[in-house]
Amino acid sequence: MHLSPDQIIFWQQGIFKLNATIANTWALMLLMVIGSILITRNLSMGMERSRWQNLLEIVVTSISKQIEEVGLSQPEKYLGFLGTLFLFLACATICTALPGYEPPTASLSTTVALALCVFVAIPFFGIEEQGVSNYLKSYLEPTFIMLPFNIIGELSRTLALAVRLFGNMMSGAMIIAILLTITPFIFPIVMTVLGLLTGMVQAYIFSVLAAVYIVAATRVRSPLPKTDAKQ
Numbered sequence: 001m002h003l004s005p006d007q008i009i010f011w012q013q014g015i016f017k018l019n020a021t022i023a024n025t026w027a028l029m030l031l032m033v034i035g036s037i038l039i040t041r042n043l044s045m046g047m048e049r050s051r052w053q054n055l056l057e058i059v060v061t062s063i064s065k066q067i068e069e070v071g072l073s074q075p076e077k078y079l080g081f082l083g084t085l086f087l088f089l090a091c092a093t094i095c096t097a098l099p100g101y102e103p104p105t106a107s108l109s110t111t112v113a114l115a116l117c118v119f120v121a122i123p124f125f126g127i128e129e130q131g132v133s134n135y136l137k138s139y140l141e142p143t144f145i146m147l148p149f150n151i152i153g154e155l156s157r158t159l160a161l162a163v164r165l166f167g168n169m170m171s172g173a174m175i176i177a178i179l180l181t182i183t184p185f186i187f188p189i190v191m192t193v194l195g196l197l198t199g200m201v202q203a204y205i206f207s208v209l210a211a212v213y214i215v216a217a218t219r220v221r222s223p224l225p226k227t228d229a230k231q
Helices: 020-040 051-070 075-097 108-130 132-140 144-182 186-218
Strands: 009-013 016-019
Touching: 016 020, 020 051, 020 075, 020 108, 051 075, 051 186, 075 108, 075 186, 108 132, 108 144, 108 186, 132 144, 144 186
Parallel strands: none
Antiparallel strands: 009 016
């Protein structure tokens, strides 16, 4: 029994190797690209719409509404990043129902890459919203002494995102694998369904946390009101 899809090697030449994490990640991305092309190729603006278009509109509307509820007033600016992040994690979870499929999110390298995407997106959106100088000033608040602590906080937050996602995704896969070796087939099927539910919840939590961090980075601090000197 292997602990990570990184241990499944399909091809290796020197230091270069193709493992299940890389193969399944690219296969999942290819599946998402093909699916998006098929769903969006015949979009209609009229009253008659296909079931796939209705499903697509429900997904997009739900994600946009959730982004707005988190605190981002212009969800369309962040929909591409946060929506793709959620759909990738959700599809990775759904595909675990396929026999022989190893979700790439069960690898620490994948979860670290996803956390690094959030790490890069936070200053990107923050600078876009506030400007370079105002965003960098946030690291000096409330005083310049907090600079190293704010930097450490950024790094530890990224590490926490990666470890949290990796631990939750891998634990479910490991429990199912163990139960398959010691129990009949009915009980692992129930655990697989619960694993799908857990994975979807983790995809939601990861995306919401990313949105919350972006909200903190893009929040424009208004100046304090001036007090009347005559009072």
